Amino acid sequence: xxxxxxxxxxxxxxxxxxxxxxxxxxxxxxxxxxxxxxxxxxxxxxxxxxxxxxxxxxxxxxxxxxxxxxxxxxxxxxxxxxxxxxxxxxxxxxxxxxxxxxxxxxxxxxxxxxxxxxxxxxxxxxxxxxxxxxxxxxxxxxxxxxxxxxxxxxxxxxxxxxxxxxxxxxxxxxxxxxxxxxxxxxxxxxxxxxxxxxxxxxxxxxxxxxxxxxxxxx
Numbered sequence: 001x002x003x004x005x006x007x008x009x010x011x012x013x014x015x016x017x018x019x020x021x022x023x024x025x026x027x028x029x030x031x032x033x034x035x036x037x038x039x040x041x042x043x044x045x046x047x048x049x050x051x052x053x054x055x056x057x058x059x060x061x062x063x064x065x066x067x068x069x070x071x072x073x074x075x076x077x078x079x080x081x082x083x084x085x086x087x088x089x090x091x092x093x094x095x096x097x098x099x100x101x102x103x104x105x106x107x108x109x110x111x112x113x114x115x116x117x118x119x120x121x122x123x124x125x126x127x128x129x130x131x132x133x134x135x136x137x138x139x140x141x142x143x144x145x146x147x148x149x150x151x152x153x154x155x156x157x158x159x160x161x162x163x164x165x166x167x168x169x170x171x172x173x174x175x176x177x178x179x180x181x182x183x184x185x186x187x188x189x190x191x192x193x194x195x196x197x198x199x200x201x202x203x204x205x206x207x208x209x210x211x212x213x214x215x216x217x218x
Contacts, residue, residue, distance in 0.1 A: 005069065005072075006072060007063050007069055007072055007073075007074070008072060008073045008074070009059065009060060009063055009074055009075070009076050009126075010073070010075055010076075010121075011051055011056060011075070011076050011077060011121070012048060012049035012050065012051070012077050012081075012118060012120075012121050013048050013049065013050045013051065013118075014050065014051050014052075014053055014056050015029075015050050015051070015052060015053065015141065015142075015145060016052055016053030016054070016141075016144070016145055016148070017053075017145060017148040017149055017152060018053075019053070024043075024048065024050075024084055024087065025050065025087050025091070025142065025145070028087065028088060028091055028100050029091065029142070029145050029146055029149055030149065031098070031099075031100055032091050032092075032094075032095040032098035032100050032146070033095060033146060033149050033150055033153065034153075035097075035099075036099075037099035037100070038099070038100045038101075039100070039101045039102070039103070040084065040101070040102035040103065041103055042102070042103050042105055042106070042107055042108055043084050043102055043103070043105065043106065043107035043108075044083065044084050044085045044088075044101075044102035044103055044104040044105060045083055045084070045085065045104050045105055045106060046083065046084050046106060046107040046115070046118070047081040047082065047083050047117075047118055047119060048081060048082070048084070048087075048118055049077045049078055049079070049080060049081045049118065049119065049120045049121050050078070050082075050087075050138070050141070051076060051077050051078055051134065051141075052134075052136035052140070052141030052144060052145070054135065054136060054144070055076070055078075055134045055135055055136055055141075056076055058132070058135070059074075059076040059123075059126060059132040060076070062126070062130040062131055062132050063126070063130055063132075065130070066129060066130040069129065070129065071125060071129065073125075074123070074125045074126040074129065074130075074132070075121040075122060075123050075125065075126060076121075076123060076126055076132060077120065077121035077122075077123050077134075078120070078121075078123075078134050078137070078138070079120050079121065079122065079123060079134075080120050080137075080138065081118065081119045081120040082138055084102050084107075085102055085104070086138075087138070087142070088100050088101060088102055090138060090139050090142050091142060091146070094139075094142060094143055094146050095146060
């Protein structure tokens, strides 16, 4: 109706510095690096396909740059679903002495109801159409997260006001500090159904004819 091509990019879970929700693995990474003991009372056997933020951003950019989509639905993920306990074991290796653990079993909602079972997502469509391929496996992604979080703590200690992840939406749309947008098609980017924190006029609004892409990452 509005000459709008909509592309949906569902994900299972994403991790990396700067994401606001206190969920796994953020709580585990921060406790490990901060030297705080953390024992999850449940959920050690829960499986999650968690994607490092740089891979999600690269996949989103790949979808935006691909001008003609044969499909409107592509999954961006790793194709693996480690348990919470496996995540903890990797973090213990990355941060020796980390006092983090989890009680075996499923993760439960408030009231004791089991959370829906999760598993690995298949990203073959995204790979075949616009070349999406993860660069960070679980260990590499967690190592980058730990390193970036350590760096953010150092910046905090010296009074810096910069705490953000280097791959922000404004830096993707405006490369090298240029005032002109990187892309030639209008792009609306939403992460998890929430508007980007950047002002609306920072998001690309230029259009070629009536073409307009809307990319939803949820």
